[in-house]
Amino acid sequence: MQPDSLLSQDELDFIRSLHNSPQGELADTGAGLAVEGAGRLQDLLLRLVARGCVTIQAQFQNQQLSFPLRVAEDEFHAQRIRLGAPTIYEDGPMVRPWRLALAEAIPLQDRNGDASSLWVVEISVNGLVLQVRDGGAAPEVFSLWFAPHGYTPIALRGSLERQTADGLLAYRLVPHDPQETERLRDYILEQHRLAHPHLHS
Structure with missing residues (x-):
């Protein structure tokens, strides 16, 4: 290590372990959704999400989960689509x-x-x-x-x-x-x- 280094080798190793940990990767994967497709499709999707018109639906046994999508902007003004907490529905004579x-x-x-x-x-x-x-x-x-x-x-x-x-x-x-x-x-x-x-x- 160079004598003028700001961090010790132990500190550098600790930071690297945090950065490379599976937990950090899992936490980051839920932060936003990567959308692949042509530029026009991405623009259309962003506009629809910004208006609150897009959800992701999932069905499990007698329950449905409806995840709202939202547009979030990071510190660099890049827009990402984020999942919101779902509304959970239960099937029955009426879905409620x-x-x-x-x-x-x-x-x-x-x-x-x-x-x-x-x-x-x-x-x-x-x-x-x-x-x-x-x-x-x-x-x-x-x-x-x-x-x-x-x-x-x-x-x-x-x-x-x-x-x-x-x-x-x-x-x-x-x-x-x-x-x-x-x-x-x-x-x-x-x-x-x-x-x-x-x-x-």
Whole structure:
């Protein structure tokens, strides 16, 4: 090693091991999708993805996964197509977004972190099944926070759809902030991974 080198040989070896590790390669492969094809086809695909018109669909047993594609720009202003967290659907009499049935109901919170009278029993990317507690009334619309243990609270807005046969309330989620929607998708994907480890292994 040259005497004026900034890094020792051990430091260089460590950096090389990080760069050449299989984990680093695996992490990088999911960062973007390489698209092969003529320039016009790539331009068309980028325009469609930028408008939110393109998804990748996958079918596994009785579930469908729909991955949204997004255009991301790196520090050199090069555009890449990135996968977003999927919406998971389950087959049945109707195809509907996969619902996570919570082991224990979780109260929605106000902006101060105080529990409301609305408790989440089931949640999906586009709706909630809620229970009203403490004598509260069921609002037509709400804007509250979903704060499962170990996660940063997720802002939700909902609109009352109907009362279920067992006295619970079904609310449709009203999209209002793409980042909050993506965080909810990530949460549901993580819970789906825990509920169906064979699919994610």
